[in-house]
Amino acid sequence: xxxxxxxxxxxxxxxxxxxxxxxxxxxxxxxxxxxxxxxxxxxxxxxxxxxxxxxxxxxxxxxxxxxxxxxxxxxxxxxxxxxxxxxxxxxxxxxxxxxxxxxxxxxxxxxxxxxxxxxxxxxxxxxxxxxxxxxxxxxxxxxxxxxxxxxxxxxxxxxxxxxxxxxxxxxxxxxxxxxxxxxxxxxxxxxxxxxxxxxxxxxxxxxxxxxxxxxxxxxxxxxxxxxxxxxxxxxxxxxxxxxxxxxxxxxxxxxxxxxxxxxxxxxxxxxxxxxxxxxxxxxxxxxxxxxxxxxxxxxxxxxxxxxx
Amino acid sequence: xxxxxxxxxxxxxxxxxxxxxxxxxxxxxxxxxxxxxxxxxxxxxxxxxxxxxxxxxxxxxxxxxxxxxxxxxxxxxxxxxxxxxxxxxxxxxxxxxxxxxxxxxxxxxxxxxxxxxxxxxxxxxxxxxxxxxxxxxxxxxxxxxxxxxxxxxxxxxxxxxxxxxxxxxxxxxxxxxxxxxxxxxxxxxxxxxxxxxxxxxxxxxxxxxxxxxxxxxxxxxxxxxxxxxxxxxxxxxxxxxxxxxxxxxxxxxxxxxxxxxxxxxxxxxxxxxxxxxxxxxxxxxxxxxxxxxxxxxxxxxxxxxxxxxxxxxxxxxxxxxxxxxxxxxxxxxxxxxxxxxxxxxxxxxxxxxxxxxxxxxxx
Numbered sequence: 001x002x003x004x005x006x007x008x009x010x011x012x013x014x015x016x017x018x019x020x021x022x023x024x025x026x027x028x029x030x031x032x033x034x035x036x037x038x039x040x041x042x043x044x045x046x047x048x049x050x051x052x053x054x055x056x057x058x059x060x061x062x063x064x065x066x067x068x069x070x071x072x073x074x075x076x077x078x079x080x081x082x083x084x085x086x087x088x089x090x091x092x093x094x095x096x097x098x099x100x101x102x103x104x105x106x107x108x109x110x111x112x113x114x115x116x117x118x119x120x121x122x123x124x125x126x127x128x129x130x131x132x133x134x135x136x137x138x139x140x141x142x143x144x145x146x147x148x149x150x151x152x153x154x155x156x157x158x159x160x161x162x163x164x165x166x167x168x169x170x171x172x173x174x175x176x177x178x179x180x181x182x183x184x185x186x187x188x189x190x191x192x193x194x195x196x197x198x199x200x201x202x203x204x205x206x207x208x209x210x211x212x213x214x215x216x217x218x219x220x221x222x223x224x225x226x227x228x229x230x231x232x233x234x235x236x237x238x239x240x241x242x243x244x245x246x247x248x249x250x251x252x253x254x255x256x257x258x259x260x261x262x263x264x265x266x267x268x269x270x271x272x273x274x275x276x277x278x279x280x281x282x283x284x285x286x287x288x289x290x291x292x293x294x295x296x297x298x299x300x301x302x303x304x305x306x307x308x
Numbered sequence: 309x310x311x312x313x314x315x316x317x318x319x320x321x322x323x324x325x326x327x328x329x330x331x332x333x334x335x336x337x338x339x340x341x342x343x344x345x346x347x348x349x350x351x352x353x354x355x356x357x358x359x360x361x362x363x364x365x366x367x368x369x370x371x372x373x374x375x376x377x378x379x380x381x382x383x384x385x386x387x388x389x390x391x392x393x394x395x396x397x398x399x400x401x402x403x404x405x406x407x408x409x410x411x412x413x414x415x416x417x418x419x420x421x422x423x424x425x426x427x428x429x430x431x432x433x434x435x436x437x438x439x440x441x442x443x444x445x446x447x448x449x450x451x452x453x454x455x456x457x458x459x460x461x462x463x464x465x466x467x468x469x470x471x472x473x474x475x476x477x478x479x480x481x482x483x484x485x486x487x488x489x490x491x492x493x494x495x496x497x498x499x500x501x502x503x504x505x506x507x508x509x510x511x512x513x514x515x516x517x518x519x520x521x522x523x524x525x526x527x528x529x530x531x532x533x534x535x536x537x538x539x540x541x542x543x544x545x546x547x548x549x550x551x552x553x554x555x556x557x558x559x560x561x562x563x564x565x566x567x568x569x570x571x572x573x574x575x576x577x578x579x580x581x582x583x584x585x586x587x588x589x590x591x592x593x594x595x596x597x598x599x600x601x602x603x604x605x606x607x608x609x610x611x612x613x614x615x616x617x618x619x620x621x622x623x624x625x626x627x628x629x630x631x632x633x634x635x636x637x638x639x640x641x642x643x644x645x646x647x648x649x650x651x652x653x654x655x656x657x658x659x660x661x662x663x664x665x666x667x668x669x670x671x
Contacts, residue, residue, distance in 0.1 A: 040414045047462035048605035068413035074314040081413050106317040110410045111373055112380075112418075115320065123313055150368040152355040155310050188365075190358050218359035219368070296375045297368070304383050305461030307607035 002203045004244050006141055006174045008096055011061050011247040013266045015259075018252070019304070022052045024259040032263060034061040036249050039097070040068050043084040048306065057092040063207065063247070064089055065176075068110065069099035071130050071144065072117040075106050082137045089138065096206060098143035098176045101127070101164065113297070118153035119163040124170070131171035143206050144168075145176035148184040148213075148222035148297065159191065161199045168204045175200060177246075178209035179235040180228065184220040197235050202243045210236060210266065211251040214295040221295035225254035227265055237272045245273070311343055311353065319343040319353070324369040327406055331363065333370065377405055377418060384419040384458060387562045388450045400447075403429065416462065423451040441552045441593040449551040453559060456547050456600055457607050464544040465602045466665070470520040522664040524656050530667065536630030537670040540623050545602040546663050548612075548621050554596045556611055603662055610661055615640045616654055620663075 012033030017025075024030070035056060042053050056062070066085065070078075089097050102114040117123050134142050146164060158166075168175055177200060179193075186193035212226030228236075228250070239246070250266035311319070319342040326333030331347040333339055345352055347363060354362040381401045382389045389397040401422075407429075408421040430444035521543060530538060597617035599610040612620065618639050622632035633651070637644055658664065 041416075044414065044416070045462050046464040047602070049462065051467065051605060072313075074317055078413060103317060105410075106314070106321050108411050109321065109325075110412060111321060111325065112376060112410060112415055113324075113369060113372060115317075115369070118313065118316055126313055151362070151365045152357075153316065154351070154353055154355055155316065156355075188357060188360075218364075219357070221368070296372045296379075304386075305458045305607060306605065307457050307461065307609065 004203050005206045005246055006204060008174070008206050008247070010245050011063070011095065013269055014061075014063070014247065014249040015262055015266055016065075016249060016251045016253070017053070017056065018256055019049065020256050021259040021262070022048075025056060026052065028259075029059065030259060030263055032060060034063060034095070034247065034249075036063045036065045036251075037092075039064045039066040039085055039088060042092075043088045053092060061095050062092045063249075064092070064094040064097045065145075066097070066099040067112075067114065068104055069134070070102070070104040070110075071099060071134065071142075072101065072115075072123065072127055073103035073106050074126070075108065077130060077133060079137065082134060086138050089140075096143050096174065097138060097140065098145055098174075098207065100145045100147045101167070102147045114147045116147065116149040116151060116153070119156040119158050119160060121157065124163060124166055128167055128170045131167070131173050135171070135173065141172065141174050143174035143176050145178050145209065146181050146185075146200075148178070148181040148188075148220075150188055150219065150221075150297070152189050159196070160185070161196045165199065165201050168201055173204070174206040175204050176207045176209060177205045177239055177243075178211070179239055180209060180211040180213055180232050181222060183229075183232045183235055184213050184222045187220045193231075193235055194238060197238045198242065205239070205243050205246055207247045207249060208236065208239055208243075209249055209251055210269070211253075216295060222297045223254055223295050224251045226252075228268070233268070233272050236269065240269075240273050315342045316353070320366075320369075323366060324373050325409065326370070327374070327402060330366045330370050374402065374405065377410070378402070380415050380418050381405075381422065385422065385451055385454045387454055387559055388447060390562055390566070391450060391558075392447070400426065416458070419451075419455055419458075423448050423455060426451055443590055445593070446553045446555070446590055449553045449555045450558065453549065453551070453555050453598070456549055457609075460545050460547055460600045460602050460607050461605075463602075465605070466520045466543050466545065466662070467602075467605055520665070521662040522659050522666055524659040527655055527659045527664075527667065530669065534669050536628065536633075538629045539626070539668040540629065541665045541668060542624050542663060543601060543665050545600075546624065547600040548617060548624060549598045549600065550617060551596045551598070552593055554591055554594045556596060556598045556609055558591055559609070599661075599663065601661065601663055608661070610663075615643050615650070619651075619654070620658070 014034035014036055015021075015032050017035040017037045025032075037053060042050050045053075053062070064085070068081065069085075085097065088094070100114045101117065103117060104113065104115065105111045117127070131142055131144070144164075144167070146160060164175060167173070177197070179197065182193045182196050185191070186196065210228045210232065211222065211224045212228055214221045214223040214225065236248070240248075248266065248269050250262060252262045252265070256262070319339050322336055322339040322342065323330055323333035326336055326339075334345065334347045334350060343353055350362045350366070354366060356362045357365065378398050378401050381404070382394065382397065385397070392400070404422055404425045407425050410418050412418070412420075426444065426448045430448075432442055432444065436442065522540070595614065597612040597614055599612055599620065601608050601610065615636055619632050619636045622635045623629070627635065633647070637647070643650070
């Protein structure tokens with residue numbers, strides 16, 4: 001039996017570090033418990049992003065969250081990328097390194113999307129073996145996040161939570177439980193999100209993600225552009241109860257409001273830690289929810305240059 | 309027969325990256341090479357949900373692929389997108405994404421070949437006389453300028469050494485990935501960036517710069533007899549650019565319009581704002597030259613004359629000052645008369661702008 005969170009500390013309530021908030025963070029040193037960075041935005045940076053990160057890393061715990069590991073791809077692993085990742089992790093004293101259970105491209109291409117995998121024995125063997133290789137290079141357990149997804153494969157033979165459970169046990173890795181993604185995928189794929197949260201291996205869950213999404217009536221899109229809705233908070237309460245408490249982070253990547261608004265949103269988690277558990281509502285909407293048809297999942301993480 | 313993981317991935321990628329939509333992607337040769345299924349039978353591969361068909365679900369990924377990358381290119385080339393208007397810019401960008409799909413783990417490299425692509429696909433490619441300039445050159449020049457600005461912004465610079473007590477030129481010149489992995493153990497020292505301090509003021513920036521870049525006074529103190537053999541080592545963030553259109557002026561004009569639009573947007577509806585609507589007019593062709601550098605993590609643009617560009621290019625190429633001046637006189641014999649006075653002013657100006665790390669003198 002593993003220690004809770006694979007032995008990692010519960011860092012508390014954190015916020016995803018975004019460039020529009022650099023100035024506020026440097027000037028005001030907000031009382032945020034920790035920051036999560038998008039690894040690829042910093043691993044090659046010789047400019048301001050890296051400089052700001054190093055200042056922030058002096059004061060706050062940093063967790064690295066990647067979008068290009070492509071652990072599920074049938075292309076070879078990119079060892080140059082892994083070494084850069086490892087160097088950055090050492091430089092900012094990253095508490096852990098995470099990415100997604102997905103693939104981003106094949107045949108040498110990168111779609112820059114988090115594409116879903118067929119959930120079957122072949123994929124499980126493939127992903128597990130690659131996690132082991134990555135962990136050998138990074139010399140630390142990898143933490144993988146359940147992605148939001150919009151298609152399912154006829155070739156799938158198991159549920160996502162079953163896949164995650166077997167993968168985490170076989171590869172001895174950690175999990176990042178994104179309860180918004182669980183909810184988004186549960187609506188898109190007609191499954192029960194509570195059953196999902198109940199069945200992931202709780203002691204391997206190192207971290208939790210919260211985010212807003214967009215309701216397109218027939219499906220949900222993971223847009224990270226708004227407040228966390230009540231059914232997602234309900235899943236969070238469940239995850240909090242089952243894990244005994246985990247590092248919790250809010251992602252806000254589009255239509256990003258001022259930092260205090262983002263921070264206040266994640267601080268709402270405190271109330272949910274103390275709230276009596278209520279069953280999540282399966283309805284995909286909330287009061288005042290926006291309905292859109294042109295939403296784009298997984299918003300950009302692009303750093304615009306500053307020039308005079 | 310079930311499809312293996314590699315087949316599924318190659319098929320899905322071909323389907324969602326097809327520029328004409330999911331059905332066209334499913335019918336494409338690239339997809340059918342992996343899985344020969346027709347759009348009507350795609351449920352054999354991709355399941356449907358209670359609310360959406362398999363095709364509709366695939367369209368979410370297909371739409372997202374181009375939307376995401378077009379947005380990234382618009383952010384990488386905001387002036388070009390403003391000059392063309394988003395609709396026309398997106399047409400160029402769509403063609404680019406098909407010609408040069410991303411192969412990098414980082415979106416910051418997505419636009420690396422955009423200027424090259426514009427050159428390769430220019431409609432007058434086979435009709436131009438040598439040296440002839442036409443409107444595609446303007447688009448290419450703007451793309452080159454914006455890409456160079458992005459590279460200078462996040463590439464290696466001198467700020468880290470300027471912020472450290474342990475200034476060492478080789479550390480500045482080292483590739484960024486090496487340097488960042490070997491951060492000086494200066495935590496807790498007075499030179500360590502401190503969150504309590506606001507971002508440095510301009511005067512503070514210049515004070516820091518003088519610690520690491522070549523000081524104008526140092527340059528002025530070099531004995532005249534040593535000048536010809538002196539070598540000026542450029543800062544790693546210095547980029548020299550030659551254009552066929554006055555794109556630096558155009559960039560400045562765009563920034564003014566954007567700033568005005570930002571102010572305008574705070575007071576009135578934005579429909580009259582010209583930026584981003586492709587309404588900026590094409591300037592007349594005119595050779596122009598520019599130096600880009602970076603001070604305190606902000607990119608600076610320094611307009612150059614043609615002789616300045618020739619001289620600086622020779623110095624950056626590693627030539628000593630005497631060789632660089634000879635190169636200048638060869639290409640600009642008319643400059644000899646005013647050269648002595650010009651050189652003194654130029655070197656002082658460039659040193660003040662922080663373009664050189666140090667001077668290497670013979671012996």
